[in-house]
Every structure is written in structure tokens, then in C-alpha cells.
Amino acid sequence: MANILIIDDDLMFSRMMADLMIRMEHKTYSASTLKGGMEKMGEAEMDLVLLDVRLPDGSGLDILPRIRSVRSSPEVIILTGFGDQNGAELAIKNGAWDYLEKTSSISMLTLPVMRALQYREARRLIRIPKVLKRDGIIGSSPQIESCIDSVAGAAAGDGSVLIVGDSGTGKELFARAIHENSIRSGKNFVVVDCGALPSTLVESILFGHEKGTFTGADRAREGLIKQAHGGTLFLDEVGELPPGIQKTFLRVLQEHRFRPIGSTHEVESDFRLVAATNRNLEQMGREGLFREDLLFRLRSSTLLLPPLKNRTEDITDLTMYHLRRLSERYGLPFKGVSPEFLEILQHYEWPGNVRELFHATEAAFAKAGDEPTLFPMHLPPDLRVKVRLAISATKKRPPGPVPAHSVLPSLHEARKGAVTKAEKEYIIELLSRAGGDVESASQIAGVSRAQIYRLMQKHEIRRSVFRLACE
Structure with a gap:
């Protein structure tokens, strides 16, 4: 039932x-x-x-x-x-x-x-519990957990995968996760940035060439497709693949055979294809900009990555993860964050997604210098201005008629909501200052460790994101 x-x-x-x-x-x-x-x-x-x-x-x-x-x-x-x-x-x-x-x-x-x-x-x-390698994929939101399930499914097979998502959502991270959890994990993961392929050299880069084929070809060179033999070929921003190459690559995808430039013999490459795009390939196909038959071969399965604004509950974990990486990279103590700092991050739209969040976090880290805690003032001014303008516009918007279904919460409910919000902000700040150490956090707060654990569980706060870089 x-x-x-x-x-x-x-x-x-x-x-x-x-x-x-x-x-x-x-x-x-x-x-x-x-x-x-x-x-x-x-x-x-x-x-x-x-x-x-x-x-x-x-x-x-x-x-x-x-x-x-x-x-x-x-x-x-x-x-x-x-x-x-x-x-x-x-x-x-x-x-x-x-x-x-x-x-x-x-x-x-x-x-x-x-x-x-x-x-x-x-x-x-x-559903059998399985520990997946997910290096760099941070978050526990339902959207990310759904993506991880899709990664597990894709890794179990060997068909082509098309990853669709806005710029900065981590398409290459998910492509690598598929490769690292597949039977091809011990072989090469070869990245092809389709948007950066020079039009005059694209065939040479992909298929390789023989010595003397063109000016400057002083020796034979193996193409990227051959380098992916036994492993995974990742076509990043596949929508930028030149139209003239699409037809040729379709045959390679079908036959797994191709002829290097200047060669009289075909070579084989047993690769698994993973492609990624931030464009609407179906629309491009209707407009004649992308071969529809190639699109059909690319998407044996499709993985849709959510924009960061649709999984804001992951912002704290992502921020703490990147701060820990920065501390390790520069050999500096881990920096805590104020509740107001996180509040600004939560209110921003993040058009550049996780990439933009990491850039903003790194800018704040650098500006803070030796200061142990990050505050809103450490964030880029244009980001703070956009958030404040958005909040101000919301407050100044003239109130419309109250819908009949709208119910004002009771005083008890309103008070409970405010206390819950303040409690969560306090625990985040507390664990940030304590570097994730529950014993230290309990001493600072004047409560038992059991109470700290209960509050962490209540607010779904993970200690790992606050641990010091030296741990």
C-alpha cells in the first residue's frame, strides 16, 4: 500500500x-x-x-x-x-x-x-548501498543525491552519456565520477574542449596525423580519440563541435575506427563517450546547427545538473569545502564564517553557479588576510550590492491583496520559526569557530556534547565541513 x-x-x-x-x-x-x-x-x-x-x-x-x-x-x-x-x-x-x-x-x-x-x-x-568515488562533488541536497544516483546508473553501463547543465555546475566533475566508478577507471580519461579546438587543427587534434602531412608535422602524433582507447573520451561543450567534424565523428562513434590524417590505414579506439553541453542541442538540431543523428547517439542516457540557485542548501557545504581547500593550498589556518556571510551567499542568484561561488569565496579569503572569520565585507562589492538591492526591492514592493488562502501564523509558530533560524545560525558559527570539534563547541556553548549532536542532527549540519585543514 x-x-x-x-x-x-x-x-x-x-x-x-x-x-x-x-x-x-x-x-x-x-x-x-x-x-x-x-x-x-x-x-x-x-x-x-x-x-x-x-x-x-x-x-x-x-x-x-x-x-x-x-x-x-x-x-x-x-x-x-x-x-x-x-x-x-x-x-x-x-x-x-x-x-x-x-x-x-x-x-x-x-x-x-x-x-x-x-x-x-x-x-x-x-538500491544497494555503494560508496561512490565523488571527488569534488559536494552537497547532500535531494537534487545532488538524484544526480549521484544517475552517476551510479551510468557507471554501471558502458553507453554514451550526455551531461546537460549551465556553465559552472560541474559537468566535468560528474563526467570524471562516471569514469572513476566504471570498469574503465584504470584507463585514460581524455578531455576534449570542443569550444577551444582551432578550426585548422581540429582533425589533427582528434584523429592524429602522420609525419610530414602538413607544414610543421615533423613527427607522427597520436590523436585524442586514440589516447582514450580503453578509457573515456569526454567531449566538453559538444555543441561547439564544428559542423564539418560532426559527420566524421558520428562514424567514429558508430564504428570506433578512424584514419589519422595522412595515413593509409584505419586504427581502432575502444572508448566510452561522455559529452557535456550548456546549450539546447535539440533546438540547434532543428536549426541545422547540430546533427540530430549525432545527438541521438550521444544521449543513450542523460544527466541533468541543477543550477546552484535550485540547491541553496548545499551552499554552506560548498563554501566550507572550498575554504578548507584554500587553507591547505596556502598553508593557512582554517577561517570561520559569520552567519551574515552565509546569509549573503544564500540570497545571491549565482548565475555562474558553483564556479562563481568558489571565486567569490576565494576573493573573500584573500581579502580577509590574517582575520580568522569571514564577514560580508570580505565579499566582492558588486555581489553584496546585488543582494542588498534585491532584498530592498522585495521590501519596497507594494503589498498586493492578501489571498484568501493566506494564513498568518500564530505567535507561537512565528516565535518558534525565529528561534529555529537563530539556533541554526548559532550552531554553524559555533562549529566554524571550533573547527568542527564537538568537545570544543560544547565548552564554548556551555552545553553537553550530546546537546550539540542533537542540534546538528536537527538542523542537518555535518561536522566534516567545519574540520580544520590540518586534520
Whole structure:
């Protein structure tokens, strides 16, 4: 029996679906708003959410990532009275199991429910704990855990993988993780930066050449594809691959054979292909800028990396990880961070993603000099200005009418929320100053070690990110 949540303001349809799910021997929960749905998910672990799109307090599509990121990570089926191709694409790319119209027959509504629950149960049964090599992949958010699951699945096979994500999200890190956890881990991981390939030398770089083939070819040279023999070939920013090379590379991908420039003989290369892009290759294919047949071969499986703004709960771990690396690199004591420093990082949009976060952290580290703690003043001025302007604009925005569904929390709830926030900030600052040492932290705070551990567990704070670089 599964727990199924129905979020729909059409009470008649909601009751019909609830009756249907009960007949299928599942336990049902119902909510008519997004807010109510999130509250229900806080009360019980859901296996499946049947989600309407148009709700009184917003669009179900907007809240889909939040639903997928709760602890139980339920499957989601979108049910809407208004068919929309763009909505279907957005829903599925954000992890929805299916996108169905309410006018569908009963069988068309029940079959996806059965399949989604079968899939969920199968994953639960076969999920064997495995320690993956994930060097440099930092974070424990549901989005990152989902990506790690995908890495494990990709590493278990040998098909091509396409990694899609904005610049700075760590596409090469995930490509390396796939390689390091695969049967090819003992062989070469060869990186090809497609955006930096000189148009006049691209074939020579990829396929190699014989001596004397062109001016300057004073000796034979092995190409990158041959160097990847037995290992993994990583095409970074594959969308930048010159159109003339795409056709040639398609054959190489199919046959794993090619002819170096100037050679009369073909050579073989048994490589596994992993490619990455920050561009919409499907759109490029429709515009004739990227071969669709090559795209089909690239994406035997696809890994979608979330932007940093969609996994802000990882920002503290990422910051502490990079500060520890900086301390080790320069042989300096580990620096703590103030709650206000982390608050600024949490409010920034990070268009450059993790790469930009690391640059900002390094700039703050350098500016702080010998100071033991980082404060907002150490961050780049333009970053701080953007955050303050955004906060100011939010505060100055004229209040609109209060929605009927909006409920002001009780004084007790408001006070509890404020105390929880202050408590978490205090523990982060405390462990930062204590370098992750619980004994020292308990002495500073004047409480027992057990109490420190309880608070760390309550706020999901990991000690490892605060440990001193010398440990």
C-alpha cells in the first residue's frame, strides 16, 4: 500500500481520484492548495503525488522541484484540464513521471499510477548501498543525491552519456565520477574542449596525423580519440563541435575506427563517450546547427545538473569545502564564517553557479588576510550590492491583496520559526569557530556534547565541513 497525495482544487475530481486510489488499496491524502499539499508532505512520507497545474496559490509546475526534493522524493504525475506541450516538457524535465489530461479515460489515469509505483518499489528493492568515488562533488541536497544516483546508473553501463547543465555546475566533475566508478577507471580519461579546438587543427587534434602531412608535422602524433582507447573520451561543450567534424565523428562513434590524417590505414579506439553541453542541442538540431543523428547517439542516457540557485542548501557545504581547500593550498589556518556571510551567499542568484561561488569565496579569503572569520565585507562589492538591492526591492514592493488562502501564523509558530533560524545560525558559527570539534563547541556553548549532536542532527549540519585543514 502506497501513500498518495492528491493536490487539486476541483473537489469533485479530487474525490473521484481518491476513490480510485482507495480501490487500488492505497492510502490517500488530499489538499486543494500548494501550501496545503506541502503541509501534508510534512505530515507523512508520500510515494506519489497527483498534482494539478492551476491552483489558487500558484502553478503546480513551479512547485514541482520542491516536491521532488522532499525527503521521501515522491514520484509526481501532473493532471491538468488544459493540455499544453510546453507545460508537459517543463514537467518531465523537472522530474515528473507523466503529464496527463483529466479528460483521459480511467485506464489511462490508473496505468501511469501503477507503473510509477512499480518503478519506485523496484528502485527501493535493488538500491544497494555503494560508496561512490565523488571527488569534488559536494552537497547532500535531494537534487545532488538524484544526480549521484544517475552517476551510479551510468557507471554501471558502458553507453554514451550526455551531461546537460549551465556553465559552472560541474559537468566535468560528474563526467570524471562516471569514469572513476566504471570498469574503465584504470584507463585514460581524455578531455576534449570542443569550444577551444582551432578550426585548422581540429582533425589533427582528434584523429592524429602522420609525419610530414602538413607544414610543421615533423613527427607522427597520436590523436585524442586514440589516447582514450580503453578509457573515456569526454567531449566538453559538444555543441561547439564544428559542423564539418560532426559527420566524421558520428562514424567514429558508430564504428570506433578512424584514419589519422595522412595515413593509409584505419586504427581502432575502444572508448566510452561522455559529452557535456550548456546549450539546447535539440533546438540547434532543428536549426541545422547540430546533427540530430549525432545527438541521438550521444544521449543513450542523460544527466541533468541543477543550477546552484535550485540547491541553496548545499551552499554552506560548498563554501566550507572550498575554504578548507584554500587553507591547505596556502598553508593557512582554517577561517570561520559569520552567519551574515552565509546569509549573503544564500540570497545571491549565482548565475555562474558553483564556479562563481568558489571565486567569490576565494576573493573573500584573500581579502580577509590574517582575520580568522569571514564577514560580508570580505565579499566582492558588486555581489553584496546585488543582494542588498534585491532584498530592498522585495521590501519596497507594494503589498498586493492578501489571498484568501493566506494564513498568518500564530505567535507561537512565528516565535518558534525565529528561534529555529537563530539556533541554526548559532550552531554553524559555533562549529566554524571550533573547527568542527564537538568537545570544543560544547565548552564554548556551555552545553553537553550530546546537546550539540542533537542540534546538528536537527538542523542537518555535518561536522566534516567545519574540520580544520590540518586534520
